[in-house]
Amino acid sequence: MSTSGPDVTISTLTPRATATHRAIITEVTVTPVAFADPPLLNSVGVHEPFALRAIVVVRTADGVYGLGETYGDEAHVTRLNRAAALLIGADAFNINQISALVAESLLEDQGLGGHGTGGMVTTTSLQDRVLSAFDVAALDIQGKILGVPVSTLLGGAVRDEVAFSGYLFYKWAGHPGQSPDAWGGAVDPAGIVAQARKMVNDYGFTALKLKGGVFEPEIEAATIEALREAFPEMPLRIDPNGVWTVQTAIKVGKRLEPVLEYLEDPCLSIADNAAVRAAVNLPIATNMCVVSFNDVPPAIAAGAVDIVLSDHHFWGGLRRSQGLASIAETFKLGLSMHSNSHLGISFAAMIQLAAATKNIDYACDTHWPWKLASDDVIVPGVLEIKDGSVKVPTKPGLGVELDEEALERMHQQYLKCGLTKRDDTTYMQSIQPDFQLTTPRW
Numbered sequence: 001m002s003t004s005g006p007d008v009t010i011s012t013l014t015p016r017a018t019a020t021h022r023a024i025i026t027e028v029t030v031t032p033v034a035f036a037d038p039p040l041l042n043s044v045g046v047h048e049p050f051a052l053r054a055i056v057v058v059r060t061a062d063g064v065y066g067l068g069e070t071y072g073d074e075a076h077v078t079r080l081n082r083a084a085a086l087l088i089g090a091d092a093f094n095i096n097q098i099s100a101l102v103a104e105s106l107l108e109d110q111g112l113g114g115h116g117t118g119g120m121v122t123t124t125s126l127q128d129r130v131l132s133a134f135d136v137a138a139l140d141i142q143g144k145i146l147g148v149p150v151s152t153l154l155g156g157a158v159r160d161e162v163a164f165s166g167y168l169f170y171k172w173a174g175h176p177g178q179s180p181d182a183w184g185g186a187v188d189p190a191g192i193v194a195q196a197r198k199m200v201n202d203y204g205f206t207a208l209k210l211k212g213g214v215f216e217p218e219i220e221a222a223t224i225e226a227l228r229e230a231f232p233e234m235p236l237r238i239d240p241n242g243v244w245t246v247q248t249a250i251k252v253g254k255r256l257e258p259v260l261e262y263l264e265d266p267c268l269s270i271a272d273n274a275a276v277r278a279a280v281n282l283p284i285a286t287n288m289c290v291v292s293f294n295d296v297p298p299a300i301a302a303g304a305v306d307i308v309l310s311d312h313h314f315w316g317g318l319r320r321s322q323g324l325a326s327i328a329e330t331f332k333l334g335l336s337m338h339s340n341s342h343l344g345i346s347f348a349a350m351i352q353l354a355a356a357t358k359n360i361d362y363a364c365d366t367h368w369p370w371k372l373a374s375d376d377v378i379v380p381g382v383l384e385i386k387d388g389s390v391k392v393p394t395k396p397g398l399g400v401e402l403d404e405e406a407l408e409r410m411h412q413q414y415l416k417c418g419l420t421k422r423d424d425t426t427y428m429q430s431i432q433p434d435f436q437l438t439t440p441r442w
């Protein structure tokens with residue numbers, strides 16, 4: 001028997017691992033960071049000049065470290081720190097144990113509020129949101145100890161590269177008071193077509209998604225039609241983040257039936273999306289009305305959606321996301337991935353998960369092109385979008401390395417920027433005082 005492998009204790013319900021082995025967690029740090037974000041418009045306002053993330057670094061007795069990345073809102077960071085304190089002494093191979101300790105850390109959670117997703121995802125599971133970054137970090141450690149990539153731990157890679165869609169946003173040329181960014185403005189169909197050309201030229205995307213819910217549906221439908229004219233073969237999607245009424249969604253959906261690959265969250269509720277789906281001959285996708293395991297039975301019963309856009313940040317990490325993939329397979333739902341503004345650790349986790357998930361049926365979403373290449377906490381050069389896809393890292397664990405100096409620099413940026421939670425609406429109202437948060441709006 002080999003002595004070089006880990007001495008793993010197979011335990012599922014013990015509150016603490018007692019064996020001394022290489023995967024015992026001895027230190028967990030949670031570091032909020034900020035990175036520059038362009039003024040991307042959405043239904044709840046506009047992205048602020050900085051996006052926030054929390055970087056989780058879990059270290060073991062033998063000096064192996066694992067990385068996780070999640071939302072950077074203050075309340076979420078507080079919860080992460082409470083969980084981190086309980087994880088000392090736990091076994092990085094025992095995710096059931098880590099999950100139980102996260103649950104324990106959330107017992108006294110009154111009044112914290114806030115969930116870090118900018119008001120758009122309201123019924124996600126608190127425990128799954130907190131667990132996610134620790135699950136990813138634990139898998140990173142496991143992979144490093146065993147000498148295999150996370151995709152192997154998740155059952156084995158079924159693909160060498162993962163396809164992503166070009167994520168188009170209506171946007172201003174720059175934040176008020178700042179010079180225009182490299183992308184320039186896009187506040188009409190021609191602007192979005194120009195942005196799409198740059199996306200496709202720079203990254204080779206073979207599918208395009210438009211973030212809608214910003215302008216009158218008539219303008220947004222015309223934008224999709226302009227994209228179709230410019231890119232006759234390209235799969236196209238639009239996501240108004242649930243701000244259309246059923247009536248509007250049916251009208252726009254019927255108009256775009258010949259054009260769209262799928263329609264994402266036309267309305268907010270399961271019932272309303274079911275009504276749209278019954279009337280429109282388009283697949284309906286969601287990352288808003290099916291956002292936790294609790295949402296799955298009613299959504300399936302109502303026939304609300306065709307495609308679930310998973311997101312390991314709120315589905316409880318990579319293993320729980322695989323559980324969702326099995327449900328999608330069982331109920332013949334399509335599956336792809338949702339994205340928030342993120343850094344390289346999240347990207348690596350998404351890629352490892354997608355690599356090991358048979359039924360990823362569509363190019364996944366990513367905000368990757370919207371951040372500066374210099375703004376990251378990982379050593380650069382591993383994750384590159386080429387021909388619309390990213391090669392799956394094959395090094396042990398997630399396949400990315402922490403850049404300690406960059407982590408410190410981006411933490412200082414967090415302290416300096418003054419933001420402590422994502423709030424697109426208040427920022428928009430500081431620029432356009434008459435902006436109202438209304439759902440549905442049209």
Ligand SMILES: [Mg+2]
Pocket residue numbers: 239241264265286287288338
């Ligand atoms: Mg969405």
